[in-house]
Amino acid sequence: MLSEGADAPGFELPALVDGEERRVALSEYLGDDAVILAFYPADFNPACDEESCDLDRLDLFTMQKDVRILGISPDSVYSHRAFTAQYDLTVPLLADTDGEVAKRYDVDFVDDIGQSLIERAVAVVGHDGTITYSWSTDDMTELPAVEEITDALAETGGDDTAFARYRVGHAHYTEGRRAFTSAMEAFRQTEWVMAQHDFQQAREEFEAAADRFDTAVRFVDDGSLTPIYEGAHEKATALWQAADWLVQSASAYSSGSGSEGEELRDDAEIPLSTVREYREPPDPDGEWPPEMETLEKDEPDDATVLPTEADDEDAALTVDIDAAAEATDAEATSDETGAEPAPDRRREPGTADGAPTAAADGEPVEDDIDDEELAEIQAELAANHPDSEPSAAEVTEESTAIVEAPPMGDADDETDESDGVPEKSTSIVDPPAGASADEADTASEHGDEPGAAGDTTDGPAPDAGDGRADEATAMESEGPDTDDAPDLSLELAEPDPEPIDADDPPADESEAASDEPSEADGGAGADE
Structure with missing residues (x-):
């Protein structure tokens, strides 16, 4: 076995590591960990029994993070797998099948009967690749001293x-x-x-x-x-x-x-x-050894290194929602018409955000609007929105006409030039010029009914032989539905299979209407 202080020869061998087959080199561990090279004669050697083997003691060093153990024997990786399974080993096992590594470390020998074997040996290799401890024996049953290996590891480093x-x-x-x-x-x-x-x-x-x-x-x-x-x-x-x-x-x-x-x-x-109780570790590439004696601070920092959320106070909802909604609508209308929006008279002076002014006790002041102010606001809204619906004064009190003037007729209705609104009219046509007072009253009563007798239109009389002209005239002169009037929509959807002759008046007309000659009859008589 090589003596202490010698350089550990490098090598690379097939190995079984954590159940996987791969190649392992000594250089993988040098510099980071202390390495224990454990040479043993063979798997299932005479030092093993049914419950334990010769590597069990060294297996304990695997608990140290800075120590690596490599078992080396002349057996194959396949034999190592069975050996590991039998004794539940966690030590990586390397296969030195040709004995080259054993020769480099001078642990190979030939026994009395000529067998080429390797000694049981232990070498502790430091971080710099120097052997700091070595032990070997050719006795197959002798085991290494764990205490000596522990002491050697403690001395390894510096x-x-x-x-x-x-x-x-x-x-x-x-x-x-x-x-x-x-x-x-x-x-x-x-x-x-x-x-x-x-x-x-x-x-x-x-x-x-x-x-x-x-x-x-x-x-x-x-x-x-x-x-x-x-x-x-x-x-x-x-x-x-x-x-x-x-x-x-x-x-x-x-x-x-x-x-x-x-x-x-x-x-x-x-x-x-x-x-926060320690300073930053000094840079090893700077001045070494560092001037500081310890990394502990005299007083730890109180500030946290973690991000903290901003402590923003929640803004109070002081805006009048109704006033804000009306202001938004007024701005939209102003953009469309070009007119300035009407002022919000519910807003107290000095409250730019539309919130009601708070009283001395902190309660909001309620806005009181009388009838005069309301009328003034409506007038301003009407002036600023000319395209909006007409006011109540501009609407005709009673309107019974569908069209403003009779078709094909003269503009007999008088018009007020000042406001352009036609005067009250209860009939879409005037009664005949020669009609009596009773006939005029009758015409006034039935002026709103479609096809009522006495209704005449200015202009040329329709052709008596053309029934469609009569129907068109009757449809144009129809007003709002009454109890006696035929349902226009019903007639259009389901016309009468037996059309009414133009010379005959409708069956459901009143007696007053039946005594007067119809417009169609008058026209026909004229033609005759």
């Missing part, structure tokens, strides 16, 4: 190894701070998915940094550097714990659970209070 571990930890810490800062910005912008991703990355980086800082504490020989490494370890640990809470908080916010997200965010303040 200030240089501790500094190397600190450098690696600081690199992880820097990446963690970058991801944490990005996550906080996303948290402020309520970008929950991005915040969750960055906080998770920060958590992983801070956890890796804490592991490296911890091993730096274990390996350092200079006691003055111990508080620096310990402070860096404590701060990195608190940061990854806070990032873990914030990952869950961002996840809760993204799923709509605001109250749960707030509680988790408050939980993150507990480890963050520890973070």
